[in-house]
Amino acid sequence: MKKSSVAEILKSETFLQEVQLKGWVRTFRSNRFIALNDGSTIKNIQCVVDFENTNEETLRRITTGAAVSIKGTLIESQGKGQTMEVQVSELEILGDSNPDEYPIQPKKHSFEFLRENAHLRVRTNTFSAVMRVRSLLSYAVHKYFQENGFNYVNTPIVTGSDAEGAGEMFKVTTFEENKAPLTEDGKIDYSQDFFGKETNLTVSGQLEAETYAMALGKVYTFGPTFRAENSNTTRHLAEFWMIEPEVAFMDLDGNMDLAEDFIKSVLTHVLENCKDDLAFLDNRLTQEEKTKPxxxxxxxxxxxxLKFVADNNFKRVSYTEAIDILRNCKPNKKKKFQFLINEWGADLQSEHERYLVEKHFKCPVILFDYPADIKAFYMRLNEDGKTVRAMDVLFPGIGEMVGGAQREERYDVLVQKMKALNIDEKELWWYLDLRKFGTAVHSGFGLGFERLVQFTTGMGNIRDVIPFPRTPQNAEF
Structure with missing residues (x-):
């Protein structure tokens, strides 16, 4: 007999059929009713054991967390809470679970406790729902780009360049601790290291993706990135995944069009294909909100x-206009903002971004043309000489979701910007070559995948939307 998933069985309309299921026991009550889950859906299926014809040893081994194989007949349920159930004819214990030691008992656990048991937390309803949504979002990302003519590019994880210029990178070296060779001036001699130069884990695949966009036209990366930022907040991870499309012959307007269409597409896909998990997560968030002031x-x-973002047109607003709105708004005048807006050039915080989205425009917002001083060197300088063709997409509840820009395609201007920021031209010679050989207008953006998953699932802490979070002082599992 072919094994069926719980999701398949629950969609079935054929009663009195013989079925085989394998999964884990969520609960076992009255020595008769097993709530079985196999991870295919947030829903359990009730399996009714004939305890009179089941030996005591087998009944004793049916405990929360145990893996079992069940054969039986699918029948209409007479009880409340389910429309169907399985009348068990054969039951086999595949793997025992000691109830005195198994930490994920059928009761409410704190997220802190579950992070300490990250290898088992996905067996809870919340985390199984989150990870199924994450999986579907990942599929939707690839689906969108593949259906729109993009080529998937795997950019290096080990790199000799710092795309962000932040300097907060994890070093990659084969030198033994305290045994690194030194140069005459006492610095580490990386020419003797494995790669012959100083290397790090990447913070972004953007610069390398640009090289492929200037040959293949439309590309995207979707892979792990790393930041050695010593920040223990609900919004930061040391290891996370980034989605970064790059498109040749596309200006900032096209970039904003792409970001809006992409976001609406992936969220619509989840809304249409993950209804049970979203309903559960929606209810979880509603109950959590009731505990807040x-x-x-x-x-x-x-x-x-989700529908607010998927169904509304994104409002496009210049940074300068946004500053005027924020400077004159009530929260700023009454000093309700933690970071007051006093002058043009301020770097906007989440509270400002959320005000624009949730209170002022009441729709998703794309800000563009930011001050050059607060943005990266590779963004195209505007004719005014003080702003760049940057853009940020702002969401309700979270603020910035996407950051992108039209890239600086002019060789002389890019060199000048790099010199002003003390960026070594020799380190990025290949990046400058793109501006020497067939340069053209091109644009792209970056979207932190975990931030998107966090928004889609309503989870308050970014550590709860990645299977095994990497944060300061934590590399467990």
């Missing part, structure tokens, strides 16, 4: 937030 509660449910 009234002033801190969200005005929208989880599904409403």
């Amino acid at each position: 009234q002033a801190q509660r969200s005005e929208m449910s989880l599904v409403e937030k």
